[in-house]
Amino acid sequence: MNKFAIGDTVQFMHSSGSSSRMSFSTRTGKIVQFSQPNEQKALIKMRNGRTTWIPVSGLRGDGEKSPVDDVFRALVEGTQTRNSNK
Numbered sequence: 001m002n003k004f005a006i007g008d009t010v011q012f013m014h015s016s017g018s019s020s021r022m023s024f025s026t027r028t029g030k031i032v033q034f035s036q037p038n039e040q041k042a043l044i045k046m047r048n049g050r051t052t053w054i055p056v057s058g059l060r061g062d063g064e065k066s067p068v069d070d071v072f073r074a075l076v077e078g079t080q081t082r083n084s085n086k
Contacts, residue, residue, distance in 0.1 A: 002039060002056050006031050009062040010044065012054050028062065 004010060007030060014027050029044035032051060041053045060066055 002034075004031055004042065004056065004059060004061075006033065010042070010059040011062055011064070011066075012044070012058050012060070013066060013068060024068065026066070031059075 009028065009030055011026050011028050013024060015022060015024050017023055027044075027046060029046040031042045032045045033043040034056075035041040035043075035053070040056055042056050042059060043051055044054050044059075045051045
């Protein structure tokens, strides 16, 4: 069992790129279905009507912070601290 239910609005990180660049974006959608029998993946329907299977471990509730947010926040704080020590 997991913390999400069918109909919940969730967010997940999507990455794409080529050999010279990477991009990350946060996507939002609603849970339509869980995989059987162990519910390790969720079928997410996005605003544009497309659906995709995402591991439940990669989902977070709408508005929750992601681990990536914490990494970027730490980088910004470290840069600001270093600049203020000059």
